[in-house]
Each structure stands twice: as structure tokens, then as C-alpha cells.
Amino acid sequence: DGGITQSPKYLFRKEGQNVTLSCEQNLNHDAMYWYRQDPGQGLRLIYYSQIVNDFQKGDIAEGYSVSREKKESFPLTVTSAQKNPTAFYLCASNNPQGLGKEKLFFGSGTQLSVL
Amino acid sequence: RKEVEQDPGPFNVPEGATVAFNCTYSNSASQSFFWYRQDCRKEPKLLMSVYSSGNEDGRFTAQLNRASQYISLLIRDSKLSDSATYLCVVNPGSYIPTFGRGTSLIVHP
Numbered sequence: 001d002g003g004i005t006q007s008p009k010y011l012f013r014k015e016g017q018n019v020t021l022s023c024e025q026n027l028n029h030d031a032m033y034w035y036r037q038d039p040g041q042g043l044r045l046i047y048y049s050q051i052v053n054d055f056q057k058g059d060i061a062e063g064y065s066v067s068r069e070k071k072e073s074f075p076l077t078v079t080s081a082q083k084n085p086t087a088f089y090l091c092a093s094n095n096p097q098g099l100g101k102e103k104l105f106f107g108s109g110t111q112l113s114v115l
Numbered sequence: 116r117k118e119v120e121q122d123p124g125p126f127n128v129p130e131g132a133t134v135a136f137n138c139t140y141s142n143s144a145s146q147s148f149f150w151y152r153q154d155c156r157k158e159p160k161l162l163m164s165v166y167s168s169g170n171e172d173g174r175f176t177a178q179l180n181r182a183s184q185y186i187s188l189l190i191r192d193s194k195l196s197d198s199a200t201y202l203c204v205v206n207p208g209s210y211i212p213t214f215g216r217g218t219s220l221i222v223h224p
Contacts, residue, residue, distance in 0.1 A: 031210070041216060042121075043202070094212070096211075106160075107158060109156070
């Protein structure tokens with residue numbers, strides 16, 4: 001079955017440490033997204049990529065980095081510059097162009113906490 | 116004005132009640148609209164897509180009002196299992212999905 005796989009489900013970060021969240025999809029989707037969700041809040045866009053080897057900053061990109069070397073993969077690195085990383089991170093993908101194809105598919109999320 | 120606005124609630128209703136949520140959007144060029152359901156610490160799941168005036172699926176009805184730039188979600192005969200956060204998502208012309216902050220629904224016995 002096609003879908004999006006996020007790992008790990010839970011991740012702990014020490015002070016000054018970079019950590020990487022994995023996101024893989026086998027839906028042949030062109031676009032992939034990373035969102036951050038804080039308790040009681042909506043989803044905020046960190047980065048997105050609409051094509052391989054290209055990505056754009058979202059609303060809250062500071063302290064994060066991404067790469068899109070393969071269509072299937074869009075890993076997110078939370079760097080030590082992100083001073084408040086504790087949150088629930090969601091990866092999503094879609095084919096954005098074409099009515100009826102643009103609905104988002106989500107991974108199951110990664111809860112990141114600071115030790 | 117935020118791009119997509121929702122009343123965060125919570126909406127606290129008894130089982131069997133009918134409840135409606137609204138979602139307003141600012142970009143008049145928006146083409147498609149979605150309602151997602153999210154349970155605590157889980158990924159959002161697609162509830163309904165709205166492309167024209169509206170859509171109905173069982174107890175759920177979504178309607179689009181382009182003139183006033185809002186979409187609504189109506190839930191009839193509420194069940195305890197409907198308790199969740201309902202996210203409104205709007206796809207503007209830039210193709211970057213934009214989320215509302217969600218509306219919390221609590222259905223009690």
C-alpha cells in the first residue's frame with residue numbers, strides 16, 4: 001500500500017545537538033511539506049518542496065534545514081539554532097496541480113522533545 | 116487578516132446534536148477546500164473535499180460560499196467518536212495548502 005512513513009515516532013534532543021527527522025513517500029507525489037504543531041495550535045509550515053532538488057522556506061524556517069535529493073525523500077534537520085524545538089512534526093505530500101489530486105497525505109508524525 | 120480563520124472553540128455538545136463550524140479565507144483565488152479531522156497527537160485525516168458549492172457524506176455536509184469566502188462543516192446526530200479537532204485547509208492559487216488553527220469539538224453523553 002502506498003503512503004508516507006515518518007520516523008522516528010519519538011525523538012529526544014540534547015542541547016546543542018542537530019537531529020534529523022525522516023520522511024519517505026511511495027505515492028509518486030511531486031510536492032512534500034514539513035509542518036510543526038504546538039499544543040492547541042494549528043499546523044505551521046516549515047519548508048516545502050515542489051520538485052526534486054528544490055525547496056522553499058515556509059513561515060517558520062529559522063533553525064531548520066531540509067534536502068530533496070530524491071522524489072521519495074524529504075528529511076528535516078532540526079539544528080541547534082532552533083531554541084524551542086519541542087513540538088509535533090508532520091510530513092505531508094500531494095500533487096498540487098490538478099483539481100482533485102491536491103489533497104494532502106500525512107505521515108503519522110514525530111514528537112520531538114528536548115532533554 | 117489571517118489567510119484562513121477558524122473559531123478554536125471548544126464546541127461542547129450532547130450526543131445527537133447538530134453542530135456547525137465555519138472557516139473564512141482571505142484569498143479569493145482559492146480553488147479547493149478541505150476539512151480534515153485530527154485526534155490528539157495523530158496525523159490529520161481527510162474528512163471531506165469541497166470543490167463546488169458543497170459536498171455531503173452521511174452525517175457530514177460541507178458547503179462553500181465563494182461570495183462571502185467561507186466554508187462550513189455541519190455534523191448531524193453527533194457521536195462521542197466525533198470528538199476531535201477539525202481543520203480547515205484552503206488551496207490558493209500558489210498551490211501551498213494553508214491551514215486554519217482548527218476547531219475543537221467535544222461530544223458528551
